[in-house]
Amino acid sequence: MDLKVAVAGAGGTGKTTVALRLSEELGAKLVEAKERAELFLEERKLVKEVYDVLPAVDKEKCLRCNLCSAVCPTRAMVRDWEGYPLALEGLCTSCSSCIVACPQGALVGRARVVARIYEARGVLQIEGRDLKALLKGLEGPWVLDADRPEYALFADVALVLYNDARSLLVAERLARFYSKNDVEVLIIENESREAGPGRIPKGLPPRLDHVLPLLENF
Numbered sequence: 001m002d003l004k005v006a007v008a009g010a011g012g013t014g015k016t017t018v019a020l021r022l023s024e025e026l027g028a029k030l031v032e033a034k035e036r037a038e039l040f041l042e043e044r045k046l047v048k049e050v051y052d053v054l055p056a057v058d059k060e061k062c063l064r065c066n067l068c069s070a071v072c073p074t075r076a077m078v079r080d081w082e083g084y085p086l087a088l089e090g091l092c093t094s095c096s097s098c099i100v101a102c103p104q105g106a107l108v109g110r111a112r113v114v115a116r117i118y119e120a121r122g123v124l125q126i127e128g129r130d131l132k133a134l135l136k137g138l139e140g141p142w143v144l145d146a147d148r149p150e151y152a153l154f155a156d157v158a159l160v161l162y163n164d165a166r167s168l169l170v171a172e173r174l175a176r177f178y179s180k181n182d183v184e185v186l187i188i189e190n191e192s193r194e195a196g197p198g199r200i201p202k203g204l205p206p207r208l209d210h211v212l213p214l215l216e217n218f
């Protein structure tokens with residue numbers, strides 16, 4: 001079964017613990033996706049670097065016609081002080097429209113690292129600028145410790161945790177968000193707050209025992 005499960009919820013609801021336990025129970029890869037991943041930092045090994053391209057101009061060929069800026073869908077292509085095009089790294093999505101549009105062939109794509117994949121103790125860590133693209137392409141089965149709510153949009157099922165009235169409100173909002181985006185949702189009460197390396201309890205927290213049969217339906 002290539003099930004993709006994301007564990008989401010407000011901070012302090014035990015996402016990391018539950019994600020770890022579930023990944024063991026399901027025999028799935030645990031995935032941690034963050035701009036800066038935190039688990040097992042000292043032990044992790046680089047598995048893969050993911051590249052895309054950032055356009056760069058050849059000033060010998062460029063006519064400074066501005067066509068490349070005009071076709072850029074994200075307004076990433078600005079002009080430098082001499083009027084030559086300059087792609088802003090934070091806005092450029094590497095769509096290559098500008099490269100294709102340039103009548104002079106004056107733009108070339110320079111490789112840049114946008115994400116890195118690490119592995120440590122069986123945990124897959126994906127770290128970088130374009131985590132959404134990485135998650136979309138990551139084959140299951142996996143259980144994601146969804147640090148940011150939007151990452152759960154790439155799962156089949158979002159397990160949304162709560163452990164008090166405040167986190168229940170957050171869970172309900174998240175559930176609406178996921179349902180609208182065609183992600184199945186299970187809202188689960190979790191009393192376990194233990195998390196992180198060295199503080200991981202054995203077995204699923206008692207109130208999650210019923211989750212496994214529910215997941216078998218997906």
Ligand code: SF4
Binds near residue numbers: 064102
């Ligand atoms: S479209 Fe080509 S020639 Fe025109 S400004 Fe851009 S890089 Fe220069």
Ligand code: SF4
Binds near residue numbers: 076091
């Ligand atoms: S690659 Fe696409 S997003 Fe990047 S500067 Fe060119 S047109 Fe804009």
